[in-house]
Amino acid sequence: MTTQTATIKQRAKKSPPPKPYHHGDLHQEILCAACELIEENNIASLSLREIAKKVGVSHTAPYRHFKDKESLLAGIAGVGFKELAKQLADAVELHHDNPAAQLQEAAHGYVQRAMTSPHCTQLMFSGILPCDDTYPELVASGDAAFDGLKMIIEEGQAKGVFKEGDIEILALATWSGIHGLALILIGGNLPEILSISVDIRQLTNAVTTTMLEGLKAS
Amino acid sequence: MTTQTATIKQRAKKSPPPKPYHHGDLHQEILCAACELIEENNIASLSLREIAKKVGVSHTAPYRHFKDKESLLAGIAGVGFKELAKQLADAVELHHDNPAAQLQEAAHGYVQRAMTSPHCTQLMFSGILPCDDTYPELVASGDAAFDGLKMIIEEGQAKGVFKEGDIEILALATWSGIHGLALILIGGNLPEILSISVDIRQLTNAVTTTMLEGLKAS
DNA sequence: ACCTGAACACCGTTCAAGT
DNA sequence: ACCTGAACACCGTTCAAGT
Numbered sequence: 001m002t003t004q005t006a007t008i009k010q011r012a013k014k015s016p017p018p019k020p021y022h023h024g025d026l027h028q029e030i031l032c033a034a035c036e037l038i039e040e041n042n043i044a045s046l047s048l049r050e051i052a053k054k055v056g057v058s059h060t061a062p063y064r065h066f067k068d069k070e071s072l073l074a075g076i077a078g079v080g081f082k083e084l085a086k087q088l089a090d091a092v093e094l095h096h097d098n099p100a101a102q103l104q105e106a107a108h109g110y111v112q113r114a115m116t117s118p119h120c121t122q123l124m125f126s127g128i129l130p131c132d133d134t135y136p137e138l139v140a141s142g143d144a145a146f147d148g149l150k151m152i153i154e155e156g157q158a159k160g161v162f163k164e165g166d167i168e169i170l171a172l173a174t175w176s177g178i179h180g181l182a183l184i185l186i187g188g189n190l191p192e193i194l195s196i197s198v199d200i201r202q203l204t205n206a207v208t209t210t211m212l213e214g215l216k217a218s
Numbered sequence: 219m220t221t222q223t224a225t226i227k228q229r230a231k232k233s234p235p236p237k238p239y240h241h242g243d244l245h246q247e248i249l250c251a252a253c254e255l256i257e258e259n260n261i262a263s264l265s266l267r268e269i270a271k272k273v274g275v276s277h278t279a280p281y282r283h284f285k286d287k288e289s290l291l292a293g294i295a296g297v298g299f300k301e302l303a304k305q306l307a308d309a310v311e312l313h314h315d316n317p318a319a320q321l322q323e324a325a326h327g328y329v330q331r332a333m334t335s336p337h338c339t340q341l342m343f344s345g346i347l348p349c350d351d352t353y354p355e356l357v358a359s360g361d362a363a364f365d366g367l368k369m370i371i372e373e374g375q376a377k378g379v380f381k382e383g384d385i386e387i388l389a390l391a392t393w394s395g396i397h398g399l400a401l402i403l404i405g406g407n408l409p410e411i412l413s414i415s416v417d418i419r420q421l422t423n424a425v426t427t428t429m430l431e432g433l434k435a436s
Numbered sequence: 437a438c439c440t441g442a443a444c445a446c447c448g449t450t451c452a453a454g455t
Numbered sequence: 456a457c458c459t460g461a462a463c464a465c466c467g468t469t470c471a472a473g474t
Contacts, residue, residue, distance in 0.1 A: 048449090
């Protein structure tokens with residue numbers, strides 16, 4: 001209470017009347033709360049009312065900031081896609097001039113991120129959200145991430161370490177392998193024998209090794 | 219109405235009083251209706267009440283046959299896993315003594331089935347259903363399908379056309395590629411350029427070719 | 437045995453009303 | 456501008472009651 005009063009006084013002194021009246025940035029707070037709740041439970045049981053309660057506003061307040069539940073979900077997925085793009089950029093940066101190492105690193109980051117935010121990852125790729133131009137920034141983020149992958153492939157071809165061929169298709173084949181492993185892991189579909197005896201890094205390496213063998217220039 | 223009366227008369231003549239009193243096999247009818255509805259709309263919006271209405275019973279009748287909504291979903295997924303196992307068996311049968319062709323055929327069947335029943339496929343792998351021993355027959359069907367894949371790899375190794383290595387891990391790497399492509403397709407995540415210019419068969423071949431290159435004995 | 441209808445606690449969404 | 460509370464049509468689930 002005291003803190004709040006202080007903040008208000010400070011505002012009155014310093015700046016012209018600020019926009020929000022209860023919260024600093026309800027939009028962002030809702031998004032954060034939703035990200036947390038979706039990982040604590042799962043996509044299906046995430047409710048707008050629960051999010052509102054967690055943030056401390058009425059259950060209709062989110063409608064000021066999101067058209068409906070779906071566009072809130074799109075917001076969450078958007079955060080995920082940006083994380084993905086960043087991870088990829090980091091992998092490229094880290095292993096300069098070594099496409100194979102970049103791919104390995106990117107794959108590991110992809111799987112790692114999926115395991116840290118499994119339900120967000122599910123949301124991003126499950127087809128719950130429409131993939132037409134309802135959420136153009138979502139498609140854009142996805143395409144940006146894919147572009148990163150294509151650039152790795154392209155550089156590998158230029159260096160003569162990856163085989164020639166349609167970049168789109170080679171990139172898709174590579175992504176498929178990594179994506180498949182990630183979704184198998186977070187879906188809990190890993191065959192039992194593997195889940196008890198092998199660690200994630202080993203599995204990721206196995207998949208990327210197979211992909212890299214398939215990509216190798218002959 | 220007339221038809222119903224006729225059926226009842228027929229029963230009275232032909233057979234000892236049959237068990238059900240409104241429906242021949244409500245369990246099966248519910249499962250079928252659910253499979254249809256899940257593909258017409260999507261997982262999230264599938265409701266028990268809608269299924270009951272479609273079948274023509276009260277909204278509480280399904281509880282005689284399924285403990286709750288989740289176990290009904292598990293039933294749907296179970297059907298999907300059996301379809302998958304059959305598709306794999308067919309692929310093996312069709313290309314006797316040719317592991318590479320078996321793999322190619324199995325991959326195509328996998329992707330094809332996913333595209334025919336996208337929402338069922340989503341349900342099977344999305345992690346909505348628990349993967350512990352809550353639904354043991356589900357895990358069993360999944361493992362059976364994976365065993366089929368392992369046998370193809372094993373035969374390839376025996377014939378000297380696939381490289382040596384842990385069968386579990388090689389099978390996982392192969393499955394990852396196919397699974398990833400299938401989920402990218404049904405999730406609507408295929409990059410735009412590919413979706414307008416390339417057909418499914420071509421994409422499947424590209425992925426399996428990469429996998430097979432990676433599997434090849436050196 | 438199998439099914440129904442009322443009841444309960446939850447949803448998402450809309451809208452008039454408050455500050 | 457931003458938030459609230461009542462209201463509506465939907466859920467899943469339970470349970471006493473009907474045939």
